[in-house]
Amino acid sequence: MSPTVTTSSEVHGNVSAATARAAAKAAATAESTGPQTITLAKALNTAMADAMHADSSVLVFGEDVGMLGGVFRITDGLTKTFGESRCFDTPLAESGIVGMAVGMAMNGMRPVIEMQFDAFAYPAFEQIVSHVAKMHNRTKGAVKLPIVIRVPYAGGIGGVEHHCDSSESYYAHTAGLKVFTPATVADGYRMLREAIDSDDPVMFMEPKKLYWSKDLVDLEGLRAEHAANTERGTSSGGRATVARPGTDATLIAYGPSVPTALAAAAAAAEEGRSLEVIDVRSIVPFDDETVCASVRKTGRAVVIAEAHGFASVSSEIVARVQERCFHYLAAPIRRVTGFDVPYPAPKLEHYYLPGVDRILDAVDDLQWED
Amino acid sequence: MTISADHTALGQDAPEQANGNHVTEGAAAEAVRKFGITVEDYMLPARHQIQMVDQDGTLNPHTEQGAQPGHEYALPGDAELLAAYEQLVVGRRVNDQNSALVRQGRMAVYPSSHGQEACQVAAALCLADGDWIFPTYRDSVAVMARGVDPVQTMTLFRGDWHSGYDPTKHKVGIQCTPLTTQLLHAVGVAHAAKLRGEDTVVLAMCGDGATSEGDFHEALNFAAVFHLPVVFFVQNNQYAISVPLAHQSVAPSLAHKAVGYGMAGERVDGNDVVALLAVLGRAVKLAREGSGPLLVEAHTYRMQAHTNADDATRYRQDSEVAQWVARDPLKRMQTYLTDRGLLDDDGAARIAEKAEAVATQLREGLGEDVPVDPQDLFRYVFSTPTPQLKEQSAMLADEISRDEAAK
Numbered sequence: 001m002s003p004t005v006t007t008s009s010e011v012h013g014n015v016s017a018a019t020a021r022a023a024a025k026a027a028a029t030a031e032s033t034g035p036q037t038i039t040l041a042k043a044l045n046t047a048m049a050d051a052m053h054a055d056s057s058v059l060v061f062g063e064d065v066g067m068l069g070g071v072f073r074i075t076d077g078l079t080k081t082f083g084e085s086r087c088f089d090t091p092l093a094e095s096g097i098v099g100m101a102v103g104m105a106m107n108g109m110r111p112v113i114e115m116q117f118d119a120f121a122y123p124a125f126e127q128i129v130s131h132v133a134k135m136h137n138r139t140k141g142a143v144k145l146p147i148v149i150r151v152p153y154a155g156g157i158g159g160v161e162h163h164c165d166s167s168e169s170y171y172a173h174t175a176g177l178k179v180f181t182p183a184t185v186a187d188g189y190r191m192l193r194e195a196i197d198s199d200d201p202v203m204f205m206e207p208k209k210l211y212w213s214k215d216l217v218d219l220e221g222l223r224a225e226h227a228a229n230t231e232r233g234t235s236s237g238g239r240a241t242v243a244r245p246g247t248d249a250t251l252i253a254y255g256p257s258v259p260t261a262l263a264a265a266a267a268a269a270e271e272g273r274s275l276e277v278i279d280v281r282s283i284v285p286f287d288d289e290t291v292c293a294s295v296r297k298t299g300r301a302v303v304i305a306e307a308h309g310f311a312s313v314s315s316e317i318v319a320r321v322q323e324r325c326f327h328y329l330a331a332p333i334r335r336v337t338g339f340d341v342p343y344p345a346p347k348l349e350h351y352y353l354p355g356v357d358r359i360l361d362a363v364d365d366l367q368w369e370d
Numbered sequence: 371m372t373i374s375a376d377h378t379a380l381g382q383d384a385p386e387q388a389n390g391n392h393v394t395e396g397a398a399a400e401a402v403r404k405f406g407i408t409v410e411d412y413m414l415p416a417r418h419q420i421q422m423v424d425q426d427g428t429l430n431p432h433t434e435q436g437a438q439p440g441h442e443y444a445l446p447g448d449a450e451l452l453a454a455y456e457q458l459v460v461g462r463r464v465n466d467q468n469s470a471l472v473r474q475g476r477m478a479v480y481p482s483s484h485g486q487e488a489c490q491v492a493a494a495l496c497l498a499d500g501d502w503i504f505p506t507y508r509d510s511v512a513v514m515a516r517g518v519d520p521v522q523t524m525t526l527f528r529g530d531w532h533s534g535y536d537p538t539k540h541k542v543g544i545q546c547t548p549l550t551t552q553l554l555h556a557v558g559v560a561h562a563a564k565l566r567g568e569d570t571v572v573l574a575m576c577g578d579g580a581t582s583e584g585d586f587h588e589a590l591n592f593a594a595v596f597h598l599p600v601v602f603f604v605q606n607n608q609y610a611i612s613v614p615l616a617h618q619s620v621a622p623s624l625a626h627k628a629v630g631y632g633m634a635g636e637r638v639d640g641n642d643v644v645a646l647l648a649v650l651g652r653a654v655k656l657a658r659e660g661s662g663p664l665l666v667e668a669h670t671y672r673m674q675a676h677t678n679a680d681d682a683t684r685y686r687q688d689s690e691v692a693q694w695v696a697r698d699p700l701k702r703m704q705t706y707l708t709d710r711g712l713l714d715d716d717g718a719a720r721i722a723e724k725a726e727a728v729a730t731q732l733r734e735g736l737g738e739d740v741p742v743d744p745q746d747l748f749r750y751v752f753s754t755p756t757p758q759l760k761e762q763s764a765m766l767a768d769e770i771s772r773d774e775a776a777k
Binding site: 198 | 551587751753
């Protein structure tokens with residue numbers, strides 16, 4: 001039978017055998033490697049494994065996340081390491097997955113659940129909007145829902161329809177949800193650990209086209225950073241970062257658009273234009289301070305997002321920056337976003353996705369002649 | 371015909387399988403071991419609804435209680451019946467007091483369970499202290515019967531806040547208005563308890579109209595697949611606002627839906643608190659002993675309109691309502707207990723006094739004008755307010771202070 005799971009308060013006194021094995025394995029991995037080249041997928045997987053080791057109330061469930069390890073293999077090996085009571089498949093029903101997570105979180109667990117694809121999360125919308133987002137507020141803080149809802153999102157992988165939606169605006173528009181989206185391998189680990197630690201629910205939007213992007217990452221260093229942050233009660237949650245410093249204009253991007261923005265900045269540099277790239281990281285809460293500091297410095301900005309531009313996160317960013325930086329702006333803020341059309345079929349998606357040329361065109365339009 | 375979703379022969383002890391399909395094995399084993407009946411006779415409701423005390427207050431002979439082999443129910447003890455009657459009287463008084471407070475403008479709205487008090491009371495009394503209950507917006511009487519303060523229970527309907535009590539303290543979910551969404555929360559609470567090896571049972575309530583919702587299906591299926599101790603309790607009060615049950619479902623009964631999930635279903639006279647205590651009591655006991663989830667459908671009637679904003683005369687006949695007046699849950703219980711010598715005038719007076727005390731508490735509590743704090747708007751959105759919420763909170767505070775200064 002499956003081992004008994006303990007709540008977080010009991011964790012230090014009662015670590016299951018499977019958890020102990022996982023700890024030994026994690027330690028062995030760390031010792032033998034040091035900085036290593038890993039994928040975003042591996043970083044996310046490691047974050048979940050480490051969180052499950054640290055706290056036996058952390059549970060992972062969803063569709064195909066068990067023996068298969070998820071259709072993107074992000075939960076690979078978790079069932080084997082932690083047992084079927086800690087990482088398991090559910091019936092194929094997204095509202096059920098989220099609704100059950102609400103009850104589990106009410107009763108001492110920290111569920112980390114996977115929606116298989118962005119557009120397949122929509123059946124869970126009512127549970128997310130009416131309960132996940134509101135429970136803390138309705139109960140005046142008596143009930144906390146430490147739930148992480150992982151959503152592989154956005155396009156660029158040649159996926160058929162309903163597999164490539166940029167759904168972040170729906171969640172960002174809902175009061176009571178944090179919305180995180182990592183763009184780098186290190187942030188995959190760092191931000192997922194922070195999301196799991198959060199007492200508030202987090203929509204964790206994973207850019208699926210970046211799952212197999214690689215980077216040299218010091219996992220042991222990230223673990224130490226997480227431990228230090230936990231001890232100090234600090235975190236990088238809610239903060240944007242300067243992904244590339246520059247002086248002439250600011251490119252504001254998040255998730256799948258960050259590498260595109262960096263590529264545009266590199267191309268612009270060859271033409272003698274210095275672009276700063278801001279990686280928003282956390283859509284909610286939004287880091288006005290970092291974003292506006294950059295725009296006040298450069299006086300020009302382009303917001304880049306894959307999602308449709310109309311009534312979107314990108315429109316919100318433009319509005320916020322304009323309200324706060326109007327007198328610093330040398331030109332209206334431009335946006336490079338997806339068109340206001342349903343996500344296109346694979347053979348057409350390259351017309352839709354914001355690319356380097358479209359970004360550079362927008363930068364060229366920032367009234368440099370003045 | 372036999373029912374065996376895992377295709378193992380009935381009565382055969384299926385081993386713990388690698389695919390973890392112990393579910394139907396559990397239900398099958400339950401039926402065969404405990405009741406000596408087939409799985410289908412266990413899962414399908416009895417041919418007639420279970421009724422122990424008829425509408426005139428007479429105890430039905432055992433053979434006429436609707437039971438059949440495997441569906442026999444023991445008469446609850448005298449103390450339990452008296453306690454239930456007391457709660458029935460309190461519940462009726464609460465319903466009528468709250469409806470009056472709405473008419474007086476002291477509450478925004480009150481979905482009354484007048485006529486459904488037997489369901490309310492049995493739902494609360496069938497559980498043990500550590501058990502959970504997940505109520506709907508019409509289940510205020512059940513919430514109070516679980517020990518939540520009456521005035522706190524009414525916070526939602528008074529309009530001070532969305533909920534007035536701590537669900538984790540009372541193990542009572544907050545009253546849910548999006549239909550059936552709370553059934554999945556019940557499933558999650560039960561699942562967490564099961565993973566920790568606790569013997570908690572969760573009772574999840576919904577109405578007849580709610581069985582059309584997708585979450586009804588998902589909750590029953592999840593509970594069955596994970597073999598969780600959840601008792602789904604459907605109060606079939608015949609109408610979803612204005613739409614009669616025939617427009618929701620053409621199933622033989624709502625209890626019959628259970629078999630599709632591999633769980634047992636039963637239907638019961640929802641105005642007979644004796645039968646309700648017996649059927650729900652057994653369901654809770656079975657769930658606690660590891661039977662997996664069960665479904666109980668109670669036939670009852672919403673005697674009043676959906677809420678004060680509704681006009682029931684537009685969609686139902688007075689003659690229909692009159693039939694249900696005769697089936698009133700309080701009257702029959704009073705007759706039954708009086709005839710058995712368990713209730714005399716003194717006892718009835720004492721209970722009436724208790725009910726009046728709760729009504730007074732409601733009148734006084736809801737009559738008080740509790741000041742609301744506008745900063746509560748921002749305080750609980752997140753555990754720690756975001757910078758944006760801090761800005762907005764400061765803006766509102768400034769606005770209010772300028773208004774105050776201008777006065």
